[in-house]
Amino acid sequence: MNWITKFIKPKIKSLFKKKTSTADETLWISCECKNLIYKEDFEKNFYCCPKCGVHHKLSCKDRFKLFFDNGIYELIDTPLPIDDPLNFVDNKKYKDRLKVARKKTGQDDAILVAKGKVNNIDLTVGAQDFRFIGGSFGAASGEAFITAVQHSISNNTPLVFFSCSGGQRMMESSIALMQMTRTSLAVNELKKNNIPYIVVITNPTTGGVTASWAMLGDIILAEKGSVCGFAGKRVIQDTVRETLPDEFQTAEYVKEHGFLDLVVERKYLNSTVGTLLSVMLKKTETQAKKENTDAITINQSLQSAS
Numbered sequence: 001m002n003w004i005t006k007f008i009k010p011k012i013k014s015l016f017k018k019k020t021s022t023a024d025e026t027l028w029i030s031c032e033c034k035n036l037i038y039k040e041d042f043e044k045n046f047y048c049c050p051k052c053g054v055h056h057k058l059s060c061k062d063r064f065k066l067f068f069d070n071g072i073y074e075l076i077d078t079p080l081p082i083d084d085p086l087n088f089v090d091n092k093k094y095k096d097r098l099k100v101a102r103k104k105t106g107q108d109d110a111i112l113v114a115k116g117k118v119n120n121i122d123l124t125v126g127a128q129d130f131r132f133i134g135g136s137f138g139a140a141s142g143e144a145f146i147t148a149v150q151h152s153i154s155n156n157t158p159l160v161f162f163s164c165s166g167g168q169r170m171m172e173s174s175i176a177l178m179q180m181t182r183t184s185l186a187v188n189e190l191k192k193n194n195i196p197y198i199v200v201i202t203n204p205t206t207g208g209v210t211a212s213w214a215m216l217g218d219i220i221l222a223e224k225g226s227v228c229g230f231a232g233k234r235v236i237q238d239t240v241r242e243t244l245p246d247e248f249q250t251a252e253y254v255k256e257h258g259f260l261d262l263v264v265e266r267k268y269l270n271s272t273v274g275t276l277l278s279v280m281l282k283k284t285e286t287q288a289k290k291e292n293t294d295a296i297t298i299n300q301s302l303q304s305a306s
Helices: 003-016 039-044 060-067 096-105 138-154 171-190 231-242 251-256 266-294 299-306
Strands: 028-029 036-038 073-076 109-117 122-126 159-165 197-205 217-224 262-264
Touching: 028 159, 036 039, 036 266, 039 109, 060 109, 060 159, 060 266, 073 138, 109 138, 109 266, 122 138, 122 266, 138 159, 138 171, 171 197, 197 266, 217 266, 231 251, 251 262
Parallel strands: 122 159, 159 197, 197 217, 217 262
Antiparallel strands: 028 036, 073 109, 109 122
């Protein structure tokens, strides 16, 4: 055993390890603009940098706390399939990756589902945590999404989903890819039941998530500056042999080209979604009344026949 490699080197590294990045009690947050932000100011500003405006990633619970009225919500239990159906191993076992992700996030998989009120409207909300293996979408995420859809249909509540993902989870291969079809069919059930479905694209949303449920919303919003696309910018650039604009695949660029409806700052999401739902629900109610009025009763049918 090499005692220098095994014991001395790790000990030296630990002395120089940045503790501010992991310690909960840290008073400062570092932004990609190289500025330090006082943690209290950072949280008051909806976890956005007050200097450059970058919207930092959120955990699912922080997302719910900011989005629901008065931060009040209730988590909905979702099924958890077998962890590693393919016994996948690359440079690390998939089961080990899951353990690390669960310890880091405090949740079983990348998606959490909750219910609460926005603008005093009851609704179901789902969110992805990018810290959980890049927010990748596998069997457990598929079950969570379908649970959210079932809850919306059973309780006749709109569904809002916050996407934040690198795509389908490669460790589950075709099982993960199958979730694209399952979630698309689930969204179709929402539409059959005339239940509003709003997607909020957050940074980043790519791969199979973009190619399925994230682009099927009745209204698709995006947080300011979010990356939204399928393949990565570098891959596309190497394929088409063209230099792409700096703003390529940003929410603003995607909206300009017709893929999104609105780009919204995080602090306005609650009021914006609340207003949209109020209009959508009013329209649905009016349409239902009209359909009932236009319906021909048995008596009316008999009278016209005579």
